[in-house]
Amino acid sequence: MGHLLALDLTAYWATTTIKVLVVLGLIPAGALILGYVFLLKMMSFMQSRLGPMEAGPYGTLQLVADGVKFLQKEDIFPDRADRRVFALAPVVVLMSTFLLYMVIPAGPRLIVEDLDTGVIFALAVSSLSVIGVLMAGWASANKYALIGALRAAGQLIAYELPLVLAVVGVAIQAGTFSLQGIVHAQAEGSIFGIGAIGNPFILTQFVGFVLFLAAAQAELSQTPFDMPVAESELVAGYMTEYTGFRFLFFFMGEFGTAFALSAIGATLFLGGWYLPGVHGTLADVVGPLVLGAKIMMVAFLIFWVRFSYPRFREDQLQAIAWKFLIPISLVNILVTGVLKVVVK
Amino acid sequence: MTTTTDWKQSAYVAAQAADARVNVELETEGMTLNLGPQHPATHGTLRIVVRLDGEQVVWAEPVCGYMHRGYEKLTEVRTYPQVTTLVNRIDWLGHFCNEVPFILAAEKLMGVEAPPRAQWLRTIFFEMARIANISLFLGDMGVQLGAITPVFYAFRDREYVLNLMESVTGGRFHPNFDRIGGIKDDLPKGWIDETKGVMKRVRDFCDEMEDLLMGNEIFQQRTRGVGVIPPAVAADYGLSGANARASGIDWDLRRDEDYPLAWKEVDFKVWTHPDGDSFARYWVRLQETREAASIIEQLLDGLPSGAIQAKVPRIIKVPAGEAWVHTENPLGEMGYYVVSKGGLGPFRCKIRTPSFNNISILPWLLRGVFVPDVITILASLYFILGDIDR
Amino acid sequence: MPDFPGKGLFKGLGVTFKTMLEPNVTVQYPHEKEAPPTRARGVIALKEENCTVCMLCARSCPDWCIYIEGHKDKAPPRREGGKPRTVQKLDRFDIDYSLCMYCGICVEVCPFDALFWSPEYEYSEVRIADLLHDKDRLGEWMKTVPEPPPLEVGATPAKGAKK
Numbered sequence: 033m034g035h036l037l038a039l040d041l042t043a044y045w046a047t048t049t050i051k052v053l054v055v056l057g058l059i060p061a062g063a064l065i066l067g068y069v070f071l072l073k074m075m076s077f078m079q080s081r082l083g084p085m086e087a088g089p090y091g092t093l094q095l096v097a098d099g100v101k102f103l104q105k106e107d108i109f110p111d112r113a114d115r116r117v118f119a120l121a122p123v124v125v126l127m128s129t130f131l132l133y134m135v136i137p138a139g140p141r142l143i144v145e146d147l148d149t150g151v152i153f154a155l156a157v158s159s160l161s162v163i164g165v166l167m168a169g170w171a172s173a174n175k176y177a178l179i180g181a182l183r184a185a186g187q188l189i190a191y192e193l194p195l196v197l198a199v200v201g202v203a204i205q206a207g208t209f210s211l212q213g214i215v216h217a218q219a220e221g222s223i224f225g226i227g228a229i230g231n232p233f234i235l236t237q238f239v240g241f242v243l244f245l246a247a248a249q250a251e252l253s254q255t256p257f258d259m260p261v262a263e264s265e266l267v268a269g270y271m272t273e274y275t276g277f278r279f280l281f282f283f284m285g286e287f288g289t290a291f292a293l294s295a296i297g298a299t300l301f302l303g304g305w306y307l308p309g310v311h312g313t314l315a316d317v318v319g320p321l322v323l324g325a326k327i328m329m330v331a332f333l334i335f336w337v338r339f340s341y342p343r344f345r346e347d348q349l350q351a352i353a354w355k356f357l358i359p360i361s362l363v364n365i366l367v368t369g370v371l372k373v374v375v376k
Numbered sequence: 377m378t379t380t381t382d383w384k385q386s387a388y389v390a391a392q393a394a395d396a397r398v399n400v401e402l403e404t405e406g407m408t409l410n411l412g413p414q415h416p417a418t419h420g421t422l423r424i425v426v427r428l429d430g431e432q433v434v435w436a437e438p439v440c441g442y443m444h445r446g447y448e449k450l451t452e453v454r455t456y457p458q459v460t461t462l463v464n465r466i467d468w469l470g471h472f473c474n475e476v477p478f479i480l481a482a483e484k485l486m487g488v489e490a491p492p493r494a495q496w497l498r499t500i501f502f503e504m505a506r507i508a509n510i511s512l513f514l515g516d517m518g519v520q521l522g523a524i525t526p527v528f529y530a531f532r533d534r535e536y537v538l539n540l541m542e543s544v545t546g547g548r549f550h551p552n553f554d555r556i557g558g559i560k561d562d563l564p565k566g567w568i569d570e571t572k573g574v575m576k577r578v579r580d581f582c583d584e585m586e587d588l589l590m591g592n593e594i595f596q597q598r599t600r601g602v603g604v605i606p607p608a609v610a611a612d613y614g615l616s617g618a619n620a621r622a623s624g625i626d627w628d629l630r631r632d633e634d635y636p637l638a639w640k641e642v643d644f645k646v647w648t649h650p651d652g653d654s655f656a657r658y659w660v661r662l663q664e665t666r667e668a669a670s671i672i673e674q675l676l677d678g679l680p681s682g683a684i685q686a687k688v689p690r691i692i693k694v695p696a697g698e699a700w701v702h703t704e705n706p707l708g709e710m711g712y713y714v715v716s717k718g719g720l721g722p723f724r725c726k727i728r729t730p731s732f733n734n735i736s737i738l739p740w741l742l743r744g745v746f747v748p749d750v751i752t753i754l755a756s757l758y759f760i761l762g763d764i765d766r
Numbered sequence: 767m768p769d770f771p772g773k774g775l776f777k778g779l780g781v782t783f784k785t786m787l788e789p790n791v792t793v794q795y796p797h798e799k800e801a802p803p804t805r806a807r808g809v810i811a812l813k814e815e816n817c818t819v820c821m822l823c824a825r826s827c828p829d830w831c832i833y834i835e836g837h838k839d840k841a842p843p844r845r846e847g848g849k850p851r852t853v854q855k856l857d858r859f860d861i862d863y864s865l866c867m868y869c870g871i872c873v874e875v876c877p878f879d880a881l882f883w884s885p886e887y888e889y890s891e892v893r894i895a896d897l898l899h900d901k902d903r904l905g906e907w908m909k910t911v912p913e914p915p916p917l918e919v920g921a922t923p924a925k926g927a928k929k
Contacts, residue, residue: 077786079528085794175407179747255522256594259748340588340782341775342595343522345748346431458828461869525782532791543803543915546883552869560874563918564805588781591774 051144055133059126062291063284064095069328070335071287078339105276110173113273117171122274122281124164129285131157132292137212139305139319140312150211151199154296155192158251158289162188165260168282169270180269183346184253184260190353191250191257197361198243201368202233202300211296215304230308234301239364241301243357245333248293250353252286254338259346290331298326411750413442419516420761424738426750433750436742438735443765451725456482456556456692459721464550466729467763470509470706472501472541475554478725480635481699481714482556486688489636493682494558499638500571500675501541501553502703503668507578508537509706510618510661510668513758514585517658520755521598526589533581536574543567556692558685568676575669582666590655590662599654603741603753606652613740614733617708619757622660623652629704642674654756661758693720707731707763727766731759804915806885807868809899811907812859816880819854823872823881831865832872833858861904863889864897882911 072094076083084091109115135150137143147153162185169181203209206217214233221231234241250257261269271282298304304326305319344352412423421442427435447466451459463474476498483489490498515530538548543564545551553560589595605615610623620627628646630639647663649656696718702711708730717723734757742750793800802808819836835858840850873881884907891897899907 074786075524077790078782079525080532080785080788080791081528082790082792082794175409255524258522336779336782339525340778341523341592342518342589342598344594345598345746347746348597454828455826457826457871457874458869461828461867461871525785529785539803542806544805546803546805546807546870547868550867550869561805564803564915565918567918584781587774587777589778592778593772593774596774 055130055144058133059129059288059291060099060284063287066287066291066294066331067095068092070331074332074335075339078336099280102275102280103277107276107278108273110273112173114171114173117167118273119278121164121168121171122278122285124167125161125285126281126288128157128160128164129288129292131160132289132296135211136292136295136299137215137304137319138323139316140212141316142305142319143212146210146212149209151203151209151214151296151300152196154211154292155196155199158293159188159192161285161289164285165270168274172270172273174273177270177272180260180272184270186346187250187253187257187260187349187353190350191247191357194243194353194357194361195247195251197358197365198240198247199300201237201240201361201364204365204368204372205233205236211299211304215299215306218303219306230303230306232301232303237301237364237368239360240368241297243361243364244297244301245330245337246357248297249334249337250349251293252290252334254290254334256337256341256343257349258338258343259349290334291327294327294330294334295323297330298323302326302329413439419759422735422759422761422764424742424750424754426742426747428747431746433742433745433747436739436750438738440732440735440761440764443761445762445766447766448725448727451722451727453721455721456694459725460554461550461552463727464552465762466727466766467509467705467707467710467731467760468549469512469760470505471547471549472505472551472553473509473703473705474710475552476502476637477701477703477710478712478714479554479556480703481701481712482692482694482716482722483636484699484701485694485697485714485716486556486692487695488557488686488688490558490686491683492638492680494684494686495636496638496641496675496679497559497563497684498554500672500679501544501551501559502637503671503675504537504541506668506706507665507672508534508541510665511537511578511581513661514582514589514658514665517755517758518589518595520751521595523589523592523595526585529581529584529588533577536577540567540571540574543570555685555688556694557688558683560685562684568679571676572673575673578669579666582662582669585662590658596655598748598752599658599756600651602654602749603745603756604651604653605737605741609737609740610652613737615708615737616730616733617705618657618660618664619708619734621646621648622656624648624650629702629709633702635703638675639671641678642671644671654752657756657758691720693718694722702728705730707758707760708734710763729763729766731761731763735759735764802885802887804885804912805883806887807870807883808885808887809863809883809889809907809910810861810866810873810904811882811884811911812861812901812904813880813882813908814856814859814901814905816878817856817859818878818880819856820877822875822877826871826875828869828871829865829867831862833860833862856901859901859904860898862898864894882908884908884910885912886910 068091072083072091084094087094087097109118132154134144135147135154137146165184165188166181169177169179169184172178202214206214208214208217218232219230223231223235253260261271271279274282305315305323307315307318307322310318310322407428409426409428410423411426413421423439423442425437425439426433445465447462450462454462460475460478463478464471466474511530511534515527518524518526541551542548544561544567545553547553605619605623607620607623607625610620610625615623616627626646626648630644631646634640644667645663647660647667649660694716696716698713698715700711700713702709709728710730711728713726713728714722715724737757738753741753745753819834821834824830824832824834834856836854836856838852839855841853843850870883873883886907889897889899
C-alpha cells in the first residue's frame with residue numbers, strides 16, 4: 033500500500049500524521065456520541081420525556097444540526113473584551129483535551145505514544161484547561177463570567193489532588209504509570225488464583241474508583257460540582273460571552289474531556305481494551321469496541337450522578353475536596369502500599 | 377425600615393440613589409450586581425440589586441413593578457363577572473384560589489350564600505389549585521439548586537391535576553369557574569374516580585420528591601440553616617402561608633376563620649416547623665401538598681348532592697357596602713377589600729397579595745449571605761411575579 | 767433500609783434510574799394528538815340563526831373583542847293579514863382571537879344559545895390579522911361543537927343547560 037502512494041507509511045512522520053488525524057476525528061466523534069447517548073437520551077428518559085426525536089431517526093442528527101447552527105453564528109467580541117485572549121481561551125481548553133488522547137490505549141498496538149509516565153502525563157495536561165478557563169473569564173469583561181472563572185479555577189485545582197492520589201493507588205498495584213502497562217497488569221492478573229477475567233482493579237481499588245469518579249465529576253464541572261457553570265445563577269459562568277464556534281470549542285472540550293477521562297477510568301479500573309480470551313491482532317480490532325463499551329459504563333455513572341443531584345456551594349465543594357476526599361485517598365494509598373508488600 | 381434612626385435612614389437613601397444605576401463599574405470595595413429583571417433564578421421579572429463584598433451580600437434591595445398590570449384600576453371599570461375572569465391571572469399557578477375571596481366578598485355584600493354542594497366543590501377546586509401551585513415549587517426549588525430532574529416530575533404530575541380542572545371547567549390555567557352564588561357547572565361523569573386516582577399519583581409524587589430531593593444530603597447541606605427567619609421577624613414583615621408556618625407560627629386561615637366553604641367538614645393538619653430555614657419551608661410545603669390530597673379525598677367521599685348555584689338575578693348588582701375577605705392561598709394570605717357603590721362592578725377593590733409581603737423581608741434577610749445562598753433563599757420564599765406586581 | 771451516611775444520595779439515584787426504565791408519557795405532537803376534554807375552551811362557534819343582535823356578548827366581553835353590526839329588517843307576519851314583524855339581521859359578527867381571553871362570559875350570557883364552546887385549538891395563523899374570525903368561519907366551527915358531557919352521579923345540570 034505504501035508503494036501505491038509512493039510513500040513510506042511506516043516512517044515516523046506518516047504514522048504520527050495518521051495518529052493525529054485519528055485523534056482529531058475522535059474528539060468530536062466522542063463528544064457527539066457521549067452527548068447524544070447521555071445528554072440527549074439518557075437525561076431525557078430520566079426526566080420522563082423523550083428528548084429530540086425530529087432531527088434524524090430518534091434525534092441522532094440533533095447534535096450535528098446544533099453544530100452547524102453554532103458554526104454559522106456571528107463571531108461577536110464584547111466591546112471591552114481582550115480580543116486575543118478571548119479568542120485563544122477555547123483553543124487552550126481544546127488543546128488540553130487533545131493532549132489527553134495521546135496516552136489512551138485502544139489495543140495492544142493502538143496508542144499514540146506509550147509514555148512511561150502515561151497517567152501522570154494525562155492528569156498533568158488535563159489541568160492546562162484551568163488556564164483556558166481563567167483566560168475566558170477575564171477576557172470576557174463580564175462580572176458574571178469573572179466570578180465563574182474564579183470559582184472554576186479554585187475548584188479544578190482543588191480536585192486535581194484527589195484525582196492524582198486515586199490513580200497512585202492503581203499505579204502501586206500495577207507497578208507502572210504507563211497505561212498500556214496497567215492494562216497488561218490487569219489482563220495478566222488473577223483474582224485469588226482464578227485468571228479467567230484477569231484482575232480488574234475496580235475490585236481491589238474500589239475506594240480509588242469512587243474517588244476517581246468524584247474527582248472526575250469535579251474536573252468536568254458536572255453537577256454536583258458545577259458551580260462554575262451554575263446555570264440558574266450565573267447564566268453560563270465563564271462561557272457566558274461566547275457564541276458560535278468558540279462556544280462549540282468549549283462544548284467539545286467538555287465532552288471530549290468527559291470521553292477521555294471515562295476512557296482513563298475504564299483503563300485504570302475496568303481493564304481497558306482487554307477482553308478475556310482475545311489476544312494478538314484480534315485484540316487490535318476488538319479492543320476499541322471493548323474500550324468503547326467500558327467508556328459507556330463509566331460515563332453512565334458520571335452522568336447518572338449529574339442528573340440526580342443538586343449542586344454544592346463553593347465552600348462546601350472545597351471542604352469536601354480538602355477535608356474528605358484527600359484524606360481518604362491518602363489512606364487508600366497507604367493500605368494499597370502495605371498490602372502490596374505483604375501479599376506477595 | 378420601620379425602626380431605623382434618622383442618620384441610618386438618610387444613609388440608606390443615599391446609598392440607594394447612588395446604586396440606582398443599572399450596571400456599575402467593577403469597584404474593588406464591593407461589586408454592585410443586578411440579579412434580574414431577566415435572570416434564570418427569579419420567578420419572573422424581579423430585580424434585586426445587591427452589593428457584594430467578595431461572595432457575601434452587604435446590602436440588597438428588591439425592585440418590583442416590572443410586571444405591574446394595573447389590576448386594582450381595572451377592577452374599577454369592569455363588571456363582577458369580568459373581574460372574576462381577570463383575577464385568575466394574579467397568581468397564575470394557583471388559579472382558582474384568586475377568584476374565591478373576591479366572590480366571597482361580593483356574596484357577603486349581597487347576602488347570598490352558595491348551596492352546600494357548591495361550597496364543597498369550591499373547596500375541592502381550591503385545594504386542587506393548591507396542589508397545582510405547590511407541586512411546581514417542589515420541583516422548581518430543585519432547579520434553582522442545580523438538580524434538573526425533579527422539576528420534570530413536577531410538571532408531569534401536575535399535568536394530571538390540570539387535566540382534571542380542564543375536564544370540569546374547560547380551562548387548564550384559568551378556570552374562571554366561581555360565580556356569585558355558586559359555581560358555573562357540575563362535574564362530568566367519572567370525575568370523582570379519576571380524581572381519586574390522581575390524588576394517589578400526587579402522593580406518589582410527594583414520596584418521589586422526598587426520596588429524590590428532600591432526603592438528598594447535598595440538598596440538606598445547601599438549605600439547612602440558610603435564610604433563617606425568626607418568628608417575630610416573620611410576623612413583623614407580614615409573612616404568611618408556608619413561609620410563616622416554617623418559622624413556627626401556627627396560623628392557617630382555613631382552620632381559624634369561618635367561611636361558607638367546606639374546610640370545617642374535614643380533618644386536616646396544619647404543618648409547622650420550628651427551624652425557619654429554607655429546608656423548613658420546603659418541608660412544610662411538601663407536607664401541605666400531601667395534606668391537600670387528603671382533604672380532596674375526604675371531600676369527594678362526603679360530597680352532598682343538590683343545586684350548584686343559589687338564586688341570583690341575571691344582571692348582578694351588588695348593594696353598596698364594603699367587605700374584606702382573606703383566604704389561605706397556596707402562596708400565603710390573599711385578601712380582597714371590595715368597596716361597592718351599588719353598581720355593576722366594584723367601585724374600588726384593594727387586593728392584598730401574599731408575595732408582595734413575602735419579599736419585603738429580602739433586605740433584612742439577605743444581609744451577610746453568600747451569592748449561592750441568595751438563590752436558595754429566593755427559591756424557598758416562593759413568590760410569583762403576578763402576585764407581587766398585580 | 768437501615769440508615770447509613772449517604773443513604774439519601776443512593777435513594778435519589780434509584781428514583782432517576784427507575785424513571786429511566788419506565789414507559790414515557792410524552793405525546794409526540796404533531797404526530798400524535800391527545801383529544802382535549804369535551805368542555806375544553808378551544809374556540810367559540812356561532813349559530814347564526816339564533817342570534818338576535820342583542821349585543822349582550824359584545825358588551826360583557828372584558829376585552830371587547832367581539833364586533834357586531836346589524837340592521838333592522840321586516841319579516842313576513844306570523845298570521846295572514848297581520849303587520850310585518852321587525853327583526854334584527856346580523857351583518858357582521860367578528861371575534862378577534864388575538865384579544866380573546868377565552869373566559870367564556872359571552873357564551874354564558876347569550877340568552878338565545880347562539881354561542882358555543884368547541885375544543886378545537888389548531889387555528890394558529892402566521893399573520894395576526896387572520897386571527898379575526900368572521901361570521902362564516904365562526905359558523906364553520908359549529909360542526910366541531912360536541913354534546914355536553916354526561917354529568918356525575920348526584921350532579922345537577924346547570925340552569926338553562928345548552929342543547
